[in-house]
Amino acid sequence: MFENISKSFLDLFKTIRDRGIFKKKFLKHHLDKIKTLLIDSDVSVMVVKKILQKIEKEILKSKIEESFDPSGDFIEIVRKTLLQIIGEKEFNLFDFSKRNHLIILLVGSKGSGKTTTASKIGRVLRKKYNKKVLLASTDTGRPAAFDQLKQLSEYSKVDFFEVNSKKSRSSFDLAKFSIARFKSERYDTLIVDTEGCMHTDLEKLDEIQKIHKIVNPSDTFFVIDSMVGQDAIHSSRTFNKKFPLDGIILTKMDGDSRGGCALSVKEVTGKPIAFLGTGEHISLIEPFHPKKIISKILGTEHTFHIMKDMKKNFSINIKKKLFQKKSDFYKFDLEDFLEQLNYMKNIDNLKKIVRKIPYLRQSVDNLIRSDIDESLLSKMKAIIQSMTHEERKNPEIIKSSRKRRISLGSGTKVQEINFLLKRFQEVKKMMNNFKKNKKFFNFF
Helix, strand or coil, rough: CCCCHHHHHHHHHHHHHHHHHCCCHHHHHHHHHHHHHHHHHCHHHHHHHHHHHHHHHHCCCHHHHHCCCCCHHHHHHHHHHHHHHHHHCCCCCCCCCCCCEEECCCCCCCCCCCCHHHHHHHHHHHHHCCCCEEEEEEECCCCCHHHHHHHHHHCCCCCCCCCCCCCCCCCCHHHHHEEEEHHHCCCCCEEECCCCCCCCHHHHHHHHHHHHHHHEEEEEEEEECCCHHHHHHHHHHHHHHHCCCCCEEEEEECCCCCCHHHHHHHHHCCCCCCCEEECCCCCCCCEHHHHHHHHHHHHCCCHHHHHHHHHHHHCCCHHHHHHHHHCCCCCCCCHHHHHHHHHHHHHHHHHHHHHHHCCCCCCCCHHCCCCCCHHHHHHHHHHHHCCCHHHHHHHHCCCHHHHHHHHHHCCHHHHHHHHHHHHHHHHHHHHHHHHHHHHHHHHH
């Protein structure tokens, strides 16, 4: 899901990260890149323009040029912008605290997957919430519609409204009869599937509007195929005008979806995305989580879990010192370095964590270089433990004579002491940079 668009975003973020700096004079170039990848991902031109304006405004008023982590700041601005477009609030259809019964009406174009979606929602309601569900179809235009929904209802183990009489019935009669059965047999939920129609078929849309009036649903969902591309904006605008939509359901998200449909439909209708259909099987439907989807679009879906793991690998005492002294000059010394070495038993896990975060990978590279193995860590700890308290606090006083004494005390070579001091200076520089980075403190 969203593989193409996420790869494009990651390539852009990598370009900024590799430069190590962000100059606002190159902003137009970066915005052009975002414009191209969004349009290629089927985001409507109108929505792309709005996204770019928001990103530009936020960057121009930010201090990204002074940031220790410009790539991370840039990602955060893009993430917040896309989240504003797609909507931060999650749609909760299954909140039964204020209502006991649901009447759901599904509308949409032909082939959008309404019938399968009806059975999927019914299955979730029965299996997870123990609700008594009735499926009904008013689709008289497609001969196989009733048989399909009946078969799917059997798979989902929910009831299907079937007219006993062989006489043909109008879609209006079917709507009335399904409501009557829903009430008489005390169902918890009725899900009504309607005939698919193009947004240009005004006559059929008027017919479905009448069905909507008969059914009087508690929730009306517009079901749309996520692979329709730029046409999504036209159909969603028409259905939004014709019906009081409560939410959007995107189907076929497992296919060759470019991801832009989600951003376009939400912006055009102003209605929340409720569900994603992620496959043909009746179990493959999931609630729409905006933050999770934006992370997928940007290719950073593992970041939040990773950041929690990062915290576990960062010395608690060092964090306290950084917080306590962040208003003053913080002198990272060999006592602190020794403490960090004691935490490096989880170094392999830390490597894996950092390599998944594009905008932190370069920042902590010196701390987790592959040539620091367990035996080397032991030697480094022995060297520091052979130093006096004064030497640990003021490493700059360690000259040739002191190095020879430390070498004898730790059983190491002078070259190894030089290596440790060089590595210490690298980590000290990194820690002081972290101290200046407000985002880093907020994270911990």
